[in-house]
């Protein structure tokens with residue numbers, strides 16, 4: 421096992437990783453930007469090293485700075501968390517060349533799955549269902565029109581370097597397709613330095629269902645069940661739950677087997693997530709694979725009892741998975757609310773500032789993953805996630821009741837948060853029935 425790990429991240433996830441390290445008896449090194457000195461991850465870590473100015477590109481994305489910190493502190497491994505450098509194949513390569521273990525899959529897998537179009541074709545080869553669409557990236561507008569003719573409108577244009585919704589467009593006819601393809605390509609080029617785009621048939625009112633994967637370095641790969649992430653706004657997930665309301669035991673076996681099959685095809689190691697779209701008839705389609713720890717990993721931890729971050733660390737240290745697929749059980753129902761420093765009554769605009777009162781909920785079945793405290797000043801430089809409120813209960817109904825109770829207890833004054841938005845969701849009849857799809861948040865907000 422490692423004796424010292426550097427956490428190349430900030431916020432709640434840096435705190436989460438430090439907690440796992442402490443319980444494993446591993447010393448921790450935090451890195452932080454000029455404006456993050458007061459952050460909880462800096463206080464919790466055994467050592468902390470300032471790696472640069474506030475701007476992410478000068479600090480949390482600054483590879484030379486982070487590698488220097490790792491060398492100075494003499495760590496054996498780096499945990500990248502999510503976001504920032506977590507899916508940067510180049511960073512994983514640099515770590516390797518410096519004999520520092522990158523806690524995640526190999527650079528080759530990160531690169532392959534980062535190319536969303538190639539990832540689709542790779543999974544199609546082993547028999548995973550995918551949406552009808554272009555076989556790879558679109559070369560010109562003639563090809564785009566030809567593909568659309570074959571699969572029928574509406575179609576979705578997706579940036580191959582994107583994922584998670586960036587650079588996506590829906591087109592309903594040839595004229596729009598040609599113009600939106602150019603917009604999407606330009607947007608992708610600006611955001612990722614890569615304009616590649618592909619086309620899929622647009623699935624109406626789907627659900628987003630994803631499977632948590634764990635793979636060790638001995639060829640063992642298992643899944644930890646699924647999460648429903650259908651409650652999203654502008655491709656930002658707001659609420660996740662496990663199990664997924666629309667997934668029956670039978671469907672879980674089918675989708676889970678496919679998820680593991682796909683991961684085995686690429687010799688996947690460490691934690692990963694296979695994302696699917698699910699339609700009303702229980703048909704599912706592979707969308708993309710995320711090669712990182714996900715924000716929403718705690719709901720899977722609560723229903724399976726498995727600490728995913730500890731598993732990641734153990735796998736990277738060369739340990740064998742202690743679980744077989746048969747030993748994995750989902751018990752109860754978990755839901756997570758992302759508490760963002762945002763004004764949900766004004767387009768979810770960021771709401772940085774000082775927290776003047778802070779009291780987090782507690783009692784049975786409550787978990788709060790956060791990095792803020794009373795008088796903490798939320799910085800405008802990073803994402804607005806300040807806390808994840810997670811509940812576990814016997815079943816979905818009781819999980820909703822518990823979440824409502826916890827949301828009522830949560831006191832965060834001084835800034836705007838998404839707590840009120842969540843209260844609205846949990847009192848919504850369609851959400852309570854579990855019959856919602858991708859347009860849920862927009863519909864809910866337009867009702868207001």
Ligand code: MV4
Nearest residue numbers: 551576584585620621622623628650652655858
């Ligand atoms: C789709 C889709 C419909 N058809 N792909 C991909 C990234 C994710 N953030 C949203 N994505 C979608 N991809 C095809 N071929 C619909 C969505 C989608 C969505 C999916 C699940 C939950 C909420 C959503 C909101 C908008 C779009």
